[in-house]
Amino acid sequence: MSIVVYAAAAVLALSAILLFSRPRTALRNPLTASTCAAVVLSAICFFLSAPATLRTVNEVTGVPNFGAPLTYSMISAYSCSLIILLIHWRGGSPAYRQRMVLRAVATYSIVIVAIITLFSQARAGNERLRDLDTYYANTPYMREMIVLYLVGHGACLVVMSILCLRWAREVTGLLRTGLRLILVGVVLDAAGFEIAKAVAIVARWADYDLDFLSTTLAPPVVSAGALVTAVGFVLPRLLPSAVTHWRSLADLRSLTPLWEEVQSVPTAPKPRPSWWYLPAARLHLLEASIHDALLALAPHFDDRVRQISLTTALGSGSSPRQAEVIAEAAMLADAARHATVTDDHPDTTPSTYRLHATSAPGASGLIELAQALGQSPLVTAAREGTVKATRD
Structure with missing residues (x-):
């Protein structure tokens, strides 16, 4: 499992490097900066969720399962970054975008604080690297923390789906292709992560064991969903440049005789x-x-x-x-x-x-x-x- 999520993190990190090839330009452009932030946070989420990373975090901090609230907080930050990215991508007046960004940041900041608070109140002394969500599904405070991060990420997916469906009717070309890829990634994320984990947790509440949905099915599907989503965001911004460089290579070869x-x-x-x-x-x-x-x-x-x-x-x-x-x-x-x-x-x-x-x-x-x-x-x-x- 660690290899799968590390590979996904590496691909996402490479996408961020390509987008951030010109730091000064990227930082001045809110759309480019928010795209880089979303892709980087996605890569960090995968890196932190790997069992090997979770074990290291727990050992360094000396707190069993400390990697869980850290990863869940990062997932919430990633969800916030996706909404901010869509806000900048959709456009509008600077005042409107600033107002919507502040609302998103405030909402998910509350979610992150609540996740940390709930974990601090929970009794979770047994380290679980792969099945924490289902193992602690009935543990007070841990249960609420798990539900909270899933609801926060699910709300992000719903908002993304609505905005992408509306916007896809108004645009054409690469932008529409990117929006469709984002929708595919959202569906994979929802089916392979949100629904799979929710069903596994509810099954635990009903004294059934469907842990494989959370531990076996969710990781590869959510990895694929995140990669497709990243491609949807990155494609409209990188493909024109890639085509330009490809044509430049052909022109360089053609100019050799001259x-x-x-x-x-x-x-x-x-x-x-x-x-x-x-x-x-x-x-x-x-x-x-x-x-x-x-x-x-x-x-x-x-x-x-x-x-x-x-x-x-x-x-x-x-x-x-x-x-x-x-x-x-x-x-x-x-x-x-x-x-x-x-x-x-x-x-x-x-x-x-x-x-x-x-x-x-x-x-x-x-x-x-x-x-x-x-x-x-x-x-x-x-x-x-x-x-x-x-x-x-």
């Missing part, structure tokens, strides 16, 4: 070591270096190479746009050859032509240029200097 062509230019600035940067940042650095290299090569551009290559490409059946890109790539390859051989300008009038890639938005123009550099035989001819013999 960078290999211009990186040897003496005045071309080299990107800083950037293996630890995210792909989007690495792409930005590479684009900046390529643009600077193209600017350094501009004095070496030869319109005759471009015109000859354009005519040849059109004659070979290329579309006007394809022929234009091939001609620009051939002129660039010729200019890179001149810049590498000598720092002097070629014995031709410098071109005033502006490459399409330098004005196209994003990396699209640079990628077109890179593809032509890596595929067109006309570019190979310009790179080898054979176009020069034709134009003389």
Whole structure:
């Protein structure tokens, strides 16, 4: 059981780290901060509920079953954080959100104080690491403490279900997908944790033994529910960024031929070591270096190479746009050859032509240029200097 809950805690902690990758930005954004808080508290709940952790807490404090009120208090804090997260996610005026957050904090603060007070009044001297809820189901004060934390968490699930169902009708796309995942997680949590434990406890009150519902069924199901809920909260915030970085990786690979062509230019600035940067940042650095290299090569551009290559490409059946890109790539390859051989300008009038890639938005123009550099035989001819013999 400890392995299951520790694994769930580790996955949730990783999600929190990804969300909190930029601490200053995250702390300034209430939605991001509350998402991180909810995911972190969820991970802490799983960590504390593991039998190995409970045993350690009991040994350190010297109080049998002290891990129980600690875990139940943390579950109540987690329930509060989920409601606060939904408040910020739903939006509204700052005054309204602040008022609702204060109400949630006040309510669950009372619950946490009551849990600690009830435990302090109970007689629970026998350490129970896996079946405390059912073992002490008929013990005064412990019984009330157990019911209280279950009611507090159940109320959170009801509020979440109502808000998610209402909001899912108003939104689309990733946000709706996230809300549906949260609802799935709530159902798993309710069925595998709330209902299972409640049935097991009520059975104890009626002198029946259904402890397996609490000790065997609840832990893996609630772990799955918490993970699905976390994915529902995290997905709308992380997936767009993940897609951006994935596309950036593809663009970085596509730009390789272009960078290999211009990186040897003496005045071309080299990107800083950037293996630890995210792909989007690495792409930005590479684009900046390529643009600077193209600017350094501009004095070496030869319109005759471009015109000859354009005519040849059109004659070979290329579309006007394809022929234009091939001609620009051939002129660039010729200019890179001149810049590498000598720092002097070629014995031709410098071109005033502006490459399409330098004005196209994003990396699209640079990628077109890179593809032509890596595929067109006309570019190979310009790179080898054979176009020069034709134009003389």
